[in-house]
Amino acid sequence: MSDKILILSITAASMGFIHTVLGPDHYLPFIVMSKARKWSIVRTGMITLLCGVGHVGSSILIGVIGIAFGLGLSKVKGIEGIRGDIAAWAFIAFGFLYMLWGIFRAIRNKPHKHKHLHNGGITHEHEHRHANEHDHTHKGEKAVNLTPWVLFLIFVLGPCEPLIPLLMYPAAKHNPGGIIIVSLIFAVVTILTMLVLVLLATYSLKSIPLGKMERYTHAIAGATILLSGCAIVFLGL
Numbered sequence: 001m002s003d004k005i006l007i008l009s010i011t012a013a014s015m016g017f018i019h020t021v022l023g024p025d026h027y028l029p030f031i032v033m034s035k036a037r038k039w040s041i042v043r044t045g046m047i048t049l050l051c052g053v054g055h056v057g058s059s060i061l062i063g064v065i066g067i068a069f070g071l072g073l074s075k076v077k078g079i080e081g082i083r084g085d086i087a088a089w090a091f092i093a094f095g096f097l098y099m100l101w102g103i104f105r106a107i108r109n110k111p112h113k114h115k116h117l118h119n120g121g122i123t124h125e126h127e128h129r130h131a132n133e134h135d136h137t138h139k140g141e142k143a144v145n146l147t148p149w150v151l152f153l154i155f156v157l158g159p160c161e162p163l164i165p166l167l168m169y170p171a172a173k174h175n176p177g178g179i180i181i182v183s184l185i186f187a188v189v190t191i192l193t194m195l196v197l198v199l200l201a202t203y204s205l206k207s208i209p210l211g212k213m214e215r216y217t218h219a220i221a222g223a224t225i226l227l228s229g230c231a232i233v234f235l236g237l
Contacts, residue, residue: 002178005177013185015166016162019162020194033147035217041199044198044202048195051155056163066164087232090153090229092230095226099221099222099223099226
């Protein structure tokens, strides 16, 4: 490995880490959806890994295609910019719709009391929720299964902006090995950072009881994803 590729590899690792930590959309959606959907640690990790591979892999693919067809940096970055806008608005749309569904579900799931009259004039009350009766319907199962694929699609659309400029230097030097090394280092660091942040937060949240707030977890998850999308569009995160 040449000194320049070594420096570029260190830069790729640093940029992969910083890009992930400073982008809340890389980890918050998985943390809040895991809590709301009651995913296991293993399931949460697998979904995060799948989305991370799709996220980085799509940018690598576009970068390699751009290099193969001799597209300039500005053109490839333009394509990535369009993808980024689509992904950000997809986050906003998905988060908004999921938040509305979560609010509706929370209202339906509001506990209410029933009075029962027994012989001798004795009465007692008990709390009751209707939404829980429907948690195991086929429609509910489809909703649970669909959510990870929606996240995966959004992450495939989402670009890794720092990666393309990193790939252009070894490409300009006609160094395919350098392209592979830089791509792999950036991908591994990005995905590992996503996994560490998501799994640590998910594990910590599992031990925190939410009490009466439990029925609002879906609405909170949707609102968090919505705000993540807004942070991308309006704050450039």
